[in-house]
Amino acid sequence: MKPAKAAATGLIALLAALAAGHLTAAFVGLPASPYLAVADAAVDLTPSWLKDAAISAFGTYDKPALLTGMALVLAAVAAAAGLTSRTSPTPGTAIIAVFGVAGLAAVVTRPDVGQLSVLAPMASLAAGLYVFRHLHREAGEPTSRRDFLITAGLAITAGAAGQLLGAKTDVEASRAAIGDLTPKTKAPPIPPMADFAGNGTPTFITSANDFYRIDTALTVPRIRAENWSLRIHGMVDRPTTLSFEDIRRRDLTEETITLTCVSNEIGGPYISTANFTGVKIGDVLREAGVQPGADQLLSTSDDGFTAGSPLDHVLENGLIAIAMNGEPLPAEHGFPARLVVPGLYGYVSATKWVTELNVTTFEREQGYWIPRGWATRAPIKTSSRIDHPKRLARTSGRTVVAGTAWAQPRGVLKVEVRIDGGPWQDAELGADVNDSAWRMWKIELDLRPGSHTAECRATDKSGFTQDQARLDPVPDGATGWHSVTFTVE
Incomplete structure (x- = not known):
């Protein structure tokens, strides 16, 4: 041949x-x-x-x-x-x-x-x-x-x-058939000047199309709401299974929450904010009767992914979310339901296409990423980044340096900027929406022509200022001050 x-x-x-x-x-x-x-x-x-x-x-x-x-x-x-x-x-x-x-x-x-x-x-x-x-x-x-x-x-x-x-499962028809998901408790309106999008920051609310997506799913699970259920079991007195209708008939709550990926390097893009609507995880778990000794909520996705969240944290924070920015969740963001927990990196909290909640212990069970070298508990670190000017950009006239800071759920107290290693200067902060959401900032500077390097650092409401030492995302999130070098003409 x-x-x-x-x-x-x-x-x-x-x-x-x-x-x-x-x-x-x-x-x-x-x-x-x-x-x-x-x-x-x-x-x-x-x-x-x-x-x-x-x-x-x-x-x-x-x-x-x-x-x-x-x-x-x-x-x-x-x-x-x-x-x-x-x-x-x-x-x-x-x-x-x-x-x-x-x-x-x-x-x-x-x-x-x-x-x-x-x-x-x-x-x-x-x-x-x-x-x-x-x-x-x-x-x-x-x-x-x-x-x-x-x-x-x-x-x-x-x-x-x-x-x-x-791909014959008609997820979009199922989404359309859901109709209005009006929360009993709505998130407060986003105040004016919450962002500085005109100066290069993101808009305060991220559209579903622009919301970052990092997960292990090679193909997006396609689940109709009428076929979905959530099993609650483990260390509970009353194991139960909830349907989508069981969830939507409850008193729904809308919250403005920023989600952050642990893979985000300093200055990285994997952070977004949306208005999520759903039911409090704590309410559902308390009804099931959490037993003494439990310290972990292990959530499982339809595709087998698991995430282990500190139980005390999810009892006080977080939602079983069924809507995003006023509409049923898009398929790629977890339809029919997902977990949204402010203050924890997504790999231990933000399970999409969630089908099981197992109340257990960290000693007994491990989430997907833990045997792969990531930390068991992963609170979000105080961080900030420069969104404008971009790296190697050329500017002219009075220079505006603008960016984003986050420290969920502690909130951002201040952001400082310095140029070429000089003294730190306080930036103007955007409106403070809530402590579980990001905060925008900007500063206007008169700079001589030539090359300059801007650095930023944030301080949260506990008084902690973000670490200068640059560390990689593994095992529990990156640290370091973000810097951008640009030229003033």
């Missing part, structure tokens, strides 16, 4: 295997797709330092980067399988079998798939083996090119059908 045909044999067999698995998964649950299951396993097994590097390099595109990288690796292996099988199909058959078993193992160990999920990797393996051996046998025939093209076309069609069918 010629090298080009040999490589094509491997690649088309790979395409057929992935397509068959994806199409079958559309009927038994999209997470059962071997391609996605192996990618999820890769995410789970990746060391924390490598995940941090991926987030730093790709930001919110880390998952597409992973899937693209996997596709390239699989394509290379498939081509190699074909090239090593130019005279005999045995080597390629063995390689396909190994990858098929790996896909089966990845699927059956997923926490978010059912018993029928094994059908997807089995279909994938069968299709890959059949197509590989069929094309290998036909490679020397005059009609082989047509056969190759027809097989590739069928595989692409099957894969596309699987994607369309897998």
Whole structure:
């Protein structure tokens, strides 16, 4: 067999295997797709330092980067399988079998798939083996090119059908059918001058489209509100299960809350603010009857992710949120329900697509990120950043330095700025909305032409000033003063 045909044999067999698995998964649950299951396993097994590097390099595109990288690796292996099988199909058959078993193992160990999920990797393996051996046998025939093209076309069609069918759960129709979610207790209106968006800060309220998203989900769980439930169990006197209607019929509360990702480096973008509507976690847990000795609330997502929150904190703070900025949660932000807990980094508090609340202890249970090197308790650190001017920007005239500070749930007392290592100067603060929300600031300066470096630091209402020492996000959040170098013309 010629090298080009040999490589094509491997690649088309790979395409057929992935397509068959994806199409079958559309009927038994999209997470059962071997391609996605192996990618999820890769995410789970990746060391924390490598995940941090991926987030730093790709930001919110880390998952597409992973899937693209996997596709390239699989394509290379498939081509190699074909090239090593130019005279005999045995080597390629063995390689396909190994990858098929790996896909089966990845699927059956997923926490978010059912018993029928094994059908997807089995279909994938069968299709890959059949197509590989069929094309290998036909490679020397005059009609082989047509056969190759027809097989590739069928595989692409099957894969596309699987994607369309897998997304058939009409989440948007379910969201639209919910109607108004009017809170009994509304958040106070955002006062004028809460932000300095005209000077380069974000708007005080972040739109759903602009709200940061960092999570482990390769595919967004698609759950209809009418099919969702929340199980409350563990160290409680009265285990219970709540439906979406059970939640929405309660007295709803709206709160303005800033969420922060622990992966945020100094000056980073992974912080956003919204008006969240839901029910108090503490009210729900007290009704269930929290037993003595419990110190952790372990929340579980529909896709198997877990987060452990200090129980005393969530009893006093936080929501089971079902709406964001006056509308039902978008699918990518946790629809039908998620946890929102001010004052804790998201990896120990902000579980999206939440389906279980387990009252337990830190000694007995660990959340997803804890065995991967992150701290068990993760209160948000007092921080600030410069939003304007941007790094290496060129300005003219009177210079405005503006930015954002946060210290949930303590609140921001003041922000100081210094230029070129000179004396600290107090910045003007935006309106103080609440202690669980960020605070904007700005300062106007007369600077001589040339290059300058601005630094900022925040002090919270407890009197603590953010640390100067620069530390990486692992294990419990970055520290350091943010600085920006710019040029005045």
